[in-house]
Amino acid sequence: MTHDTQEDQDHLVAVVGMAGRFPGAPDVERFWENLLAARETVTVLPDRADPAHPDFVPAYGVLEDAGDFDAAYFGLSAHDALITDPQQRLLLECAHEALERAGHGGVDRPVTGVYVGAGGNGYAEAVRARSDEMPFLDEWRLRQATAPDFAATRIAYHLDLTGPAMTVQTACSTSLVAVHLAVQALLNGECDLALAGGATVAPHVPAMRYTPGGIVAADGHCRAFDADSDGTVAASAVGVVVLRPLADALADGDHVHAVIRGSAVNNDGRHKAGFTAPSVVGQAEVVRTAHEVAGIDPREVGYVEAHGTGTALGDPIEVAALTRAFGSGEGRQAPCLIGSVKTNIGHADAAAGVTGFIKTVLSVEHGVVPATLHYRRPNPAVDFTTSSFEVSGTTRAWPTDGHRIAGVNAVGVGGTNAHVVLEQAPHREESAPSTRHRLLLVSGRTPAAAEAAADCLADHLAAHPGTHLGDAAWTLQDGRTHHAHRRFVVASGTQDAVSALRGRATTCVAGALSDAELVFMYPGQGGQHVGMAAGLYDGEPAFRRSLDELADAVTGSLGVDLRDVLYPRTDAERAGAAERLATMEVGQPAVFAVQYATTRLLDSWGLRPTAVTGHSLGAYAAACAAGVFAPADAARLVAERGRLLGTVPAGAMAAVRLPEEEVLGLLPADLTVGAVNGPGQCTVTGPAASVARFVQVLTDRGSEARVLRIATAGHSPLVDPVTRVFAEAVEALPRERPTLPVLSDTTGAWADQEAVRTSRYWVRHMREPVRFGEALDTLFGDPDRVLVDVGPGRTLATLTRQHAAYDSKQAVVRLAPHPAEEASETAVLLAGVGEMWARGAHPDFAALQGDGPRRRIALPTYPFERRRHLVPPPVPATPAAAAPAPSAAASATTAEPASALPTEAAAPPGVPAPEGPPVLQAVLTAFGQALGYPDIDPRDGLFDLGGDSLTATKLAAWAGSTFRVTVKASDVLRFQTPSAFAALIEERRAGAPTQAKENPAS
Incomplete structure (x- = not known):
């Protein structure tokens, strides 16, 4: 079955992502490893293997660190995390991970539905038993934090999912029924992507009593189908899968683990001995319907x-x-194998169905059937002799060489049955090998999380060296949420990527995710060289098209094809090309063409400047980017400018590392200042011989000076004879008002929109000194700007960093290597794109990937920074418990105080405030109790600490009754910090008008 046609795929659903927590396995990979190794991961409980208490089962499928949670990541306060059912917290984390593993963790995912369920675990009772230690907790807040009703909607809210969100409750079949409902929603068009699964999490290991003939095995081992079977063993687990219509998944490059061919759900009705008993009729019917x-x-x-x-x-x-x-x-080539994952991990109740589903998806995908543990001889009450089945007592290869199809069965107490038919995914060709450089991105809400994400990715690539780097790049670019703290690497192979990720060489951290203001800076002549941007010309169609356009536009006037000069085919041609490129006539249009083509390439990748500036010749590319000139017209104008400058008397320019005032006092009469690039960086210009002598004089006196690779005296009186002809050339061209702000390198100020269209502006620009240092002063006025040196070379990036007013917090990005640097142009450009992204730019990653097929692959997910948030269980009312119980604060956590319950209660609503503490101290205590943090800073914001409108309502009620003033929730939301809120209370107590400073975030 290949499902090659749309009709074949219309009723099929793909499994494109999975995540879970299982006994002995923190993720799906470890779970599968355990299954293949035939490991039983049920935990033995020695304290319950007591001959004096034979009725307690000495084992449980324990979920490690079930009380840990990254509350800050999901915007919850420590208090809210503490009272929220761990089942719902872990479902939320697994839903997030499943979407990331599917490559749909970004904000632009398809419309996504949620279908999940959870079991009862007594956590609400544990919280309720400690409610006297939480004065801001009421019954509604407790129900909203623990009731199963909110399992699906909580996920939809925190992950911003807008499809249907439904909580499913059918006991042991819950999570497989959730899968069925998700499939139906996808096929009916109710959503385009769906999360399905369930959770059973006992925050504290329950004491399971053994009853002869009951569901729990006396010795804590599940021996499904075996003659010695005595029941199951309870377990905690969480599982979530991501489903998508198969046609959409294949078209969008999703990794398809397996395909759901069909599913069905029914109920036994009264065809059984009792409400809790299973039914042959009902179970058989649901399987037939699914088939x-x-x-x-x-x-x-x-x-x-x-x-x-x-x-x-x-x-x-x-x-x-x-x-x-x-x-x-009869008629089968081989028996149908049958097995049960409960023999490995125990019975996970509401999560049992999805756990078996995930196991079967992996089995279908890899062609291996894991062993059903503890199976030695068949249960005599089970008739295998007349059936199609054989228990898979050992791990073995799939029983047929043909297309793999499997079924997953789930039965719920109360009679709701579910069955899902899975099959092998359609064959897809692997992504073609590639040595292209790729941009790999990681990020985190905190710097530590960003570093951890880089480490996890490095470890993964090191363990999987065959990973296709293009697929990895696409998954990270399009399939992840990009958080404030960002890191990136550019690599052409997995080993390069591992080394770069571990090298910490490209850490870029942004404090906020505001949109970057990109200022494109275009250097002048001097960085040109043969082979300039050859990698881009060969590998990037958008660059090639733009450069070809300009080369064709000026070939007639130049008498030479720029492409032959830039990219000569032989060594003999290379020498001649270098000579031509050194001239003003050819060098200037060549630099302009490369700058414009680079700009168009960036534009095709969604990276567009918010402002532009140039240095001398670079001003033409800047004006073209701003729409003043049409590209072909600008190319012809630059070519004419180069021709005219080539006719002036032989001249030169030299860089001098001295202030302008000092240079002016040393200059001979025939030299002038051609550029001021900073407080101590100038360029002198004039006749070549005079420039050379001046450089020697400065060198002899110990000053730094060097002659530039520019064969004319630009920005000097030597250009006066050609200004009239140049003005006529400008006047002959159409010129438009700029669509972007243009920063003049002649004045250092923003150019007037009308002035930049005049020939006078451009004549003055050619004749007067460049004042790029003053332009930088203007740009440095906004530290959030990202200054991008478009190249060629890195001249302007260097000048910017050398400027006396430069602050290292100012982002400066270069997009091209130095002519002497042995580096790939593509790699340097991609690194520049990475830096722009790290500062808040939004590249079009689909365009960046190119025209080839894009695949999403499973990669490490977000490294949650978990802390313990767990209320202790209620103390049993037994004589042994007569001694005082430890406080909740002491037993909730020892390592993480944010998880602890408050130890000192503020005055609850209606109780006057104590005489001693000032208002601010009382407010700080109340904020701490309401949010679950023992140390609140007076400047902390309510929302920053995970508070919400309900928290504000509680604080308002507390303040009103405590201080006998009128306070509304809107006041708390307006004055979010404790200091501002305390000031508000003080003023209202005094009857004065409110002068408290509002939180800037409000």
């Missing part, structure tokens, strides 16, 4: 992941139902 929906013959199914609880009643009925649905084994 019909999937359009398969049962004989095509190679494996069934059964509910498989190992109970005396459940296993025989389940196999009988499957046998009725599948028929006998």
Whole structure:
């Protein structure tokens, strides 16, 4: 079954991402490793293996660190994290991870629905038992934090998902029913992407009692289908999968783990012995229906992941139902294997179905059926002899060489049954090998998280050296949320990427995610060289098209094709090309063409300047970028400018590292200052011989000076004879008002929009000194600007960093290598794009990737910075518990005080404030209790600490009753900091008008 046509794919749904927490496995990869190694990851509980208490089961499928959570990442206060059910917190984290693993963790994901469920775990009762230590907690807040009703909507809210969000509750079949509902929503067009799954998380290991003939095994081992089966063992687990219509997944480059061919859900009704009993009729019918929906013959199914609880009643009925649905084994080439993941991790109740689903997806994907543990001989009550089934007692390869199809079965107490048919994903060609440089991005809400993300990515690439770097780059660019603290590397292979990620060489941290203001700076002549931007010309179609356009525009007037000069084909041609490129006539249009083509390439990648400036010749590329000149007209004007400058008497220019005032006092009569690039950086210009002598004089006196590679005396009286002809050339061209602000390098100020269109502006620009240092003074006025040296070379980036007013916080980006630097132009340009992104720019990553196929792959997900947030369990009312229980603050956590319950209660609503503490101290205490932080700074903002409008309502009520003043929630939201809120209270107590300073964030 290849599903090559749209019609074949219309009713199919792809599994494109998975995430979970399982006993002994913090993620799906470790879970699969454990299954392949036939590990039982149920935890033995020695304190319960007590002969004196034989009725307690000595094992449980423990979920490590179930009480840990990154509250700040999801914008929750420590208090809200503490009272929120760990099941819902872990579902939220797993939903986030599943989307990232699917490559849809960015903000532009398709419309996404949520279908999840959770079991009961007593956490609400534990919180309620400590409510006297939490004066700002009420019953509504507690219910909203713990009731299963909010499991799906909590995910939708925090992850900004706008499709349907439904909580599913069908006991043990919950999460597989959630998968079915998600499939139906996708096929019905209710959403384009869907999260489905469930959670059962016991925050504290429960004491499970053994009842002969009951569901729990006495020794804590689940022996599904075995003669010694005695029941199951309870477990905690969380699983979430990401589903998408197959056609969309294939078209969008998603990684398809497996395909859902069909699914069905029903209920037993009264066809059973009692409400809690299973039914052969109901289970058989749901399997038959799923097969019909999937359009398969049962004989095509190679494996069934059964509910498989190992109970005396459940296993025989389940196999009988499957046998009725599948028929006998007659006509099969091999038996259909059957197994149960509960023998590995235990029974995860509401998460059991999705756990078996994830196991089966991996089995279908990899062609391996893991062992069902503890199976030695068949349960005599299970009739395997007349069935199609054989228990997979050992890990083995898929039982057929053909197309892999499997079923997943789930049964819920109360009779809701679910069955899903999975099949192998369509074959897809691997991404073609590539040595292109790629931009890899990582980010975090904190600097530490960004570093951890880089480490995780480096470890992953080191462990998977065959990873296609283009696929990895696309997944990180388009499939992740880009947080404030950002890192990037540019690499052409996985080893390069690993070294760069671990080298910490390209750390870029932004304090906020405001849109970057990109100022493109275009240097003048001097950085040109043969082969300039050859990598871009060869590898980037947008660059090639633009350069070709300009080369064609000036070939007639130059008498030479710029492409032959820039990119000669032989060594013999190279020498001649270098000579031509050194002339004003050819060098100037060549530099302009490369600058314009680079600008167009960046534009095609979604990177457009908010303002432009240039240095001498560079002003023409800046004006062209701003729309003053049409590109071809600008190229011809630059060529004419170069021709005219080539006719003036032989001249030269030299860089001098001295202040302008000092240079003016030393200059001979025939030299002038041609440029002032900073307080101590000038350029002198004039006749070549005089320039050379002046440089020697300065060198002899110990001053730094050097002759530039410019064969004319620009910006000097020597150009006066050609200004009239040049003015006529400008007047002959159409000129438009600039669409962007243009910073004049003649005045150092923003150019008048009308003036920049006049020939006088451009004649003055050619004749008068360049004052780029003053232009930099203007740009440095806004530290949020990103100053981008478009190149060639890195002249302006260097001048900017050498300027006396430069602050290292000012972002300066270069896009081209130095002529003497052995570096790939593409790599340097991509690094520049990375720096712009790190400062808040928004590249069009699809365009950046190019025209080839883009694939999303599973990569490390966000490195949550978890802290412990867990309320202790209620103390049993037994004689042994007569001693005073430890305080919640002491037992909630020892390492992380933010998780602790408050130890000193502020006056609850209605109780007068104590006489001693000032208002601010009382407010700080109240904020701390309401938000769950023991140390609140008077300048901290309510929202910054995870507060919300409900918190504001509580604080307003507290303040009103405590201080006998009228305070509304809107006041708290307006005066968000404790200092501002305390000032408001003081003034209202005094009857004075409010003068408190509002929080700037409000």
